[in-house]
Every structure is written in structure tokens, then in C-alpha cells.
Amino acid sequence: MNRHINNQPILSIKNLRVIFSGEFGEAAAINDVSFDLFPKETLAVVGESGCGKTVTALSILRLIQSPQGKIEKGLIEFEGKNILKLDTKSLYRLRGNKISMIFQEPMTSLNPVLTIGRQLTEVLVFHQNITEKEAQNKTIEMLQLVQIPDPKNCLQQYPHQLSGGMRQRIMIAMALLCDPRVLIADEPTTALDVTIQAQILDLMLEIQEKLGTAIILITHDLAVVANIADRVVVMYAGKIVEEGKVKEIYNNPRHPYTHGLLKSLPRLDNLNENNKEIRLTEMPGLVPSIYTKRIGCSFAPRCPLGTERCRIEEPLIKTVINGHRTACFEWENIN
Amino acid sequence: MRKSINNANIKSSSESNSPKTRSVFKRMIRISSVRIGGCIILFFIFIAIFGPLIAPYDPTKLGVAERLLYPTWDFPFGSDALGRDILTRVMFGARITLYIGIVSISIGLLSGLIIGIFAGYAGGWVQAVLMRSVDFLYTFPDILIAIGLVAFFGPSLTNTMIAVGISLIPYYARVTYSVTLVERNKPYFEAAQAIGAGRIRLIFRHLLPNIIPPIIVVGSLGFSAAVLSAAALSFLGLGAMPPTPEWGKMLAENRDYILLAPWVLLFPGLAIMLTVLGFNILGDGIRDLLDPRLRKDIR
Numbered sequence: 001m002n003r004h005i006n007n008q009p010i011l012s013i014k015n016l017r018v019i020f021s022g023e024f025g026e027a028a029a030i031n032d033v034s035f036d037l038f039p040k041e042t043l044a045v046v047g048e049s050g051c052g053k054t055v056t057a058l059s060i061l062r063l064i065q066s067p068q069g070k071i072e073k074g075l076i077e078f079e080g081k082n083i084l085k086l087d088t089k090s091l092y093r094l095r096g097n098k099i100s101m102i103f104q105e106p107m108t109s110l111n112p113v114l115t116i117g118r119q120l121t122e123v124l125v126f127h128q129n130i131t132e133k134e135a136q137n138k139t140i141e142m143l144q145l146v147q148i149p150d151p152k153n154c155l156q157q158y159p160h161q162l163s164g165g166m167r168q169r170i171m172i173a174m175a176l177l178c179d180p181r182v183l184i185a186d187e188p189t190t191a192l193d194v195t196i197q198a199q200i201l202d203l204m205l206e207i208q209e210k211l212g213t214a215i216i217l218i219t220h221d222l223a224v225v226a227n228i229a230d231r232v233v234v235m236y237a238g239k240i241v242e243e244g245k246v247k248e249i250y251n252n253p254r255h256p257y258t259h260g261l262l263k264s265l266p267r268l269d270n271l272n273e274n275n276k277e278i279r280l281t282e283m284p285g286l287v288p289s290i291y292t293k294r295i296g297c298s299f300a301p302r303c304p305l306g307t308e309r310c311r312i313e314e315p316l317i318k319t320v321i322n323g324h325r326t327a328c329f330e331w332e333n334i335n
Numbered sequence: 336m337r338k339s340i341n342n343a344n345i346k347s348s349s350e351s352n353s354p355k356t357r358s359v360f361k362r363m364i365r366i367s368s369v370r371i372g373g374c375i376i377l378f379f380i381f382i383a384i385f386g387p388l389i390a391p392y393d394p395t396k397l398g399v400a401e402r403l404l405y406p407t408w409d410f411p412f413g414s415d416a417l418g419r420d421i422l423t424r425v426m427f428g429a430r431i432t433l434y435i436g437i438v439s440i441s442i443g444l445l446s447g448l449i450i451g452i453f454a455g456y457a458g459g460w461v462q463a464v465l466m467r468s469v470d471f472l473y474t475f476p477d478i479l480i481a482i483g484l485v486a487f488f489g490p491s492l493t494n495t496m497i498a499v500g501i502s503l504i505p506y507y508a509r510v511t512y513s514v515t516l517v518e519r520n521k522p523y524f525e526a527a528q529a530i531g532a533g534r535i536r537l538i539f540r541h542l543l544p545n546i547i548p549p550i551i552v553v554g555s556l557g558f559s560a561a562v563l564s565a566a567a568l569s570f571l572g573l574g575a576m577p578p579t580p581e582w583g584k585m586l587a588e589n590r591d592y593i594l595l596a597p598w599v600l601l602f603p604g605l606a607i608m609l610t611v612l613g614f615n616i617l618g619d620g621i622r623d624l625l626d627p628r629l630r631k632d633i634r
Contacts, residue, residue: 061528061529063525063528063529067458067459088533092531092532092533093531094531095528095529095530095531096529096530096531096532097531100529100530101526101529103522103525103526103529104522105522108521108522108523109522109523109525109526110523110526111523111527111541111544111545112523112545112627113544113545113625113626113627114540114541114544115627122530122532122540123530123531126531126532126536127531158627160627171526174530175530
């Protein structure tokens with residue numbers, strides 16, 4: 001269970017702050033985000049749309065679009081080196097090689113005018129010193145691993161000839177070709193139907209087992225998280241509000257936002273004592289815009305436990321029970 | 336069951352889909368627009384090369400007795416105000432007109448492509464400097480730029496082609512720039528960055544192949560504009576000099592006779608129109624060929 005307890009984190013993010021400047025002025029998309037990723041673990045990052053999950057993922061590879069977006073401060077340490085300080089060449093060598101990413105939209109994330117084969121072997125040829133022929137063999141092996149029928153023929157096809165599920169497998173294969181240490185999967189299954197979704201997730205876990213990759217899984221699907229993640233980071237309005245092991249978070253949420261999220265999940269057995277169906281609970285209100293000035297806890301306006309203190313003072317994230325961190329003053333009063 | 340269907344599929348597709356057994360040329364002539372456009376262009380290229388050998392008369396020989404004749408067996412396209420055979424002049428003109436059109440389009444297209452793609456890729460101040468300079472050029476009518484440049488460099492056919500080419504840059508730069516912006520914001524571009532592609536690779540391997548197809552179509556449309564600009568320059572005495580049988584020049588020289596003897600304008604005009612049409616159809620076909628999404632012959 002605690003397989004990472006003595007391990008050094010492979011990726012460590014400290015006090016990351018990313019700002020975007022738009023027509024309404026500057027806004028912090030993520031603010032003071034810190035977390036660690038340990039070898040071989042699956043870390044899920046959850047939260048609703050616009051809470052900064054994708055921005056966090058993109059900043060790990062320094063893919064934040066400049067000049068609008070900027071990593072203002074923070075540290076992203078990978079194998080002891082700060083990614084934010086790397087020169088361009090080392091950065092190119094890191095991307096797709098040591099750290100790779102699977103994107104949200106499998107339908108459009110492949111270059112439409114290049115064959116699958118060219119796009120896949122390209123990764124190998126420029127990250128590893130191997131010939132075209134060897135790259136091709138390795139690519140075919142990888143396509144077999146992601147269960148593409150007839151990989152040889154697939155290499156000569158163009159993206160539009162493949163279905164969404166197939167393209168997502170290709171994306172996964174591409175991300176895994178160089179045996180990366182860290183795989184960032186940004187909602188890898190949102191564009192797919194449920195059966196394919198399960199297959200893809202199983203596949204990722206299987207490959208993790210085989211290659212020992214650490215996975216950051218970005219999603220808003222809590223059911224998926226419960227199934228495959230080891231640890232969970234819950235984000236709200238650009239900040240981490242709770243972090244802990246999956247079981248801990250699901251059984252004993254220590255932040256009212258997480259609590260609300262879990263309560264709003266539909267269940268098959270949602271009957272009360274009189275065998276009447278319970279209405280699905282919802283959280284009132286909306287995520288605050290990142291452009292509004294905030295004082296106190298960002299969740300306070302929607303929080304059932306909000307006190308006067310929450311509206312004035314911002315709760316800092318702190319460890320409450322071993323490995324379980326939360327950013328709430330009232331954490332003891334939940335449940 | 337499923338396996339066998341899969342296998343059947345694979346078999347048929349690998350038979351018809353192996354790129355080595357079917358050459359690019361064979362693929363090209365399968366597309367009907369490439370066939371039609373190609374035939375028209377090949378016809379004009381043939382005329383351009385062999386026209387002088389098969390033309391019935393001398394293109395510059397004047398004939399006082401043969402002025403403004405109807406098309407007859409002796410003069411199939413009629414004759415112009417100076418008694419020159421129009422068929423002969425159209426045949427001689429093919430070489431020079433194609434040459435002007437192709438060279439000036441290439442200058443404008445290539446420079447515009449480079450400016451547009453770098454502006455679109457780099458963004459920031461590079462984009463601002465490049466695109467504002469292009470906009471500055473764009474505010475002047477093309478012909479005015481061309482006149483200015485020819486006046487500056489001195490009138491000659493080469494300078495005319497360069498001037499027309501430069502006057503076309505803003506148009507191609509703008510189109511390329513907007514296509515580049517669209518393409519670089521697509522997820523595949525970000526995905527290519529995420530696998531560690533460097534700048535050169537991003538531009539030449541990922542962006543360029545996506546940008547070329549629309550540009551080819553736009554470029555083939557520009558041929559007519561280039562020929563007409565060159566003709567206008569000739570008309571002003573800045574391009575091809577009088578006896579030279581250039582199509583645009585022939586239109587310009589003879590426009591006074593449009594009511595009296597329409598054939599003097601009709602045939603050079605038809606020649607320009609057919610060439611432009613040929614380039615357009617061919618461009619369309621090549622676009623289809625380059626863009627795998629439109630390729631019909633796979634599977």
C-alpha cells in the first residue's frame with residue numbers, strides 16, 4: 001500500500017503559479033500548487049472544468065502558450081533538475097522521451113497529413129539513436145501492445161482512416177514509445193465511449209505494470225479515479241484543496257468540496273430508510289472566475305460549512321492525518 | 336468471424352494501398368481534375384515550345400493589305416490592325432506569357448509563404464513586424480507597386496516579372512499567415528511539441544504539409560492576376576516591348592478595336608482564360624492529391 005513511502009519523488013512540483021494575461025487583466029490560472037509524484041504510482045488530478053488541471057499538466061512540459069500565459073514562479077523538479085530552468089535543447093530531449101503526454105482530443109491530436117507510421121517512428125528517431133528500420137520494428141511492437149490489429153498496415157494509414165478509440169491508442173503508443181518515466185494523461189478517455197474507456201484505462205495500467213511508468217491522470221470522472229488511482233489531488237479554482245490516498249479521500253473527505261463532489265455522484269443503491277429514492281445532491285453556485293479578486297477561501301461562497309473566518313482568511317493546505325492534506329479550517333466538522 | 340472480416344479487409348487494402356507499386360504519376364492521373372488541367376497546361380507548354388516551328392507566319396511581319404481581317408482559312412484567328420496573323424502571335428506569345436506568369440507567381444508565392452509561415456509560427460514582435468510591413472505593401476494597389484519597382488529598376492521583362500512577383504507577396508503572405516494561425520492552434524501541433532519536436536521540425540514537417548494544399552489552389556488562381564499585371568505594365572511601356580507577342584500586351588494594344596474586330600481580342604483573351612482555367616483545375620487536383628483526407632483512391 002505505502003509503496004512509495006521510502007521513495008524519492010520522481011517529479012516534484014513546488015509553489016507553482018501560472019498567470020494568463022487577457023483583456024480583463026492578469027489572472028492566476030493556478031496558484032501555489034505543490035505535489036509530488038512517486039515512481040510507479042498513479043496520481044489522479046480531479047476537479048471541475050477550468051480549475052487548472054490542464055494548465056498544471058501543460059506547465060510540466062512547459063507547453064503553456066506564451067506570451068499570453070506565463071509560469072510566474074515555482075519549481076518543477078524532475079530527476080533532481082528544475083524543468084523550468086532547462087535550455088531549449090534539453091527540453092526537447094525531455095518531451096516525449098522522459099515525460100510524455102496524452103491529449104484530450106484523440107480526433108485532432110494527430111497530424112492529418114502524415115501517416116501513422118511517420119508520426120510514430122519520428123519520435124523514436126529523434127530521441128534515440130536508432131535507424132528507421134529498428135524504429136519501425138519497435139513501433140510495430142508498441143502497436144501490438146496497445147492492441148491495434150494488423151499494426152503493419154496501420155503504419156501506412158492516415159489518421160482519418162482510424163476510429164477515435166484507435167487514434168487514442170495510437171496516441172498512447174506514441175507517448176509510450178520511449179519508455180517515459182512519467183506519463184501525463186489529460187482526460188484520455190473523455191472523447192471515447194464507455195467500453196473503449198475501460199479498455200484504454202486497463203491498457204494504461206497494464207503498460208504501467210510492464211514499464212514502471214508513473215502516471216498523472218487528469219480527469220473529472222470520479223468513478224475512474226476510484227478504480228485506477230493510488231492517490232488523488234483535488235483542485236478547485238486553481239488551487240489544491242485536498243490531497244490523499246484514494247481510500248482516504250473517498251471514505252473520509254476532509255474538504256467540503258470533495259465531500260460535495262462525492263455526494264453528487266449518482267449511485268445505484270441510493271434509497272433511504274423508507275426505500276424511497278434519494279434526490280441527487282448538487283452543489284449550489286459556480287466556480288468563481290479567475291479574473292475576480294478573491295479574499296479568503298475560494299470555496300467559501302458555496303460552502304455549507306463556511307464561517308466568517310473563511311471569508312476573510314485563506315486556509316493554507318496542511319497535513320491533517322498522515323499523507324492526507326487539506327485546505328480547510330473546518331475539516332474536523334465534515335461528515 | 337470478426338477476425339476473418341478483418342483479414343479480408345486487410346488483404347484488399349494492402350493490395351490497393353502499397354505505395355511502392357503505384358507511382359505518384361499513376362495516382363495523379365487517376366484524379367480527373369489532374370487529367371483535365373494537366374492536358375490543358377501540357378497543350379500550352381507544347382505550343383510554347385514548338386509554336387515558333389509550326390506557326391504559319393512571322394509574328395512581327397506587317398501587312399498593309401491584311402489589316403483587321405475576319406478569321407478565314409488563310410488567317411484562322413484573323414489579323415490585327417497592323418496586318419499581323421493573330422494565330423501566329425498567340426502561338427509565339429504562349430512561351431513568353433507562361434514564362435512571365437510562372438516566374439512572377441513563384442516569386443510572390445515563395446516569399447509570401449516564407450513570410451506568412453514565420454509570422455504565424457513565431458508570433459509576438461516577429462509577427463508584428465512582418466505582417467505590418469506586408470499590410471503596408473497591401474495598402475497600395477499591386478499595379479502601383481509594380482509600376483514603382485519597374486520605374487526604379489528600369490523597364491525590362493525580368494524586372495517586370497520581379498515587380499509583379501513582389502506586388503503579389505502581400506496577398507500570399509496574408510493567406511499563409513491565416514492558415515498557419517489556424518493550423519498551429521490545432522491539437523496536433525501541441526502534441527508534436529509534446530513529443531519533443533524542435534522548431535525546424537515543427538515548421539517543415541508538421542505545419543508546412545498542412546499549409547501547402549490551400550496555398551496551391553490560391554497560387555493557381557493568381558496566375559491570371561500575374562499575367563494581367565504584366566500586361567498592364569507592358570501597356571504602360573514598362574514591360575514587354577511593342578513587337579513582342581505577349582498575350583496581355585496583345586489585349587492592351589488592340590482594345591480599341593473591340594467593336595470593329597472582336598477577334599483581335601477574343602483569341603488572346605481565350606488563350607489567357609484557358610491557361611488560367613488549366614492551372615486552376617490542375618491546382619485543385621494537386622490539392623486533392625496532397626491532402627490525404629481528400630484522397631479518394633485509398634481503400
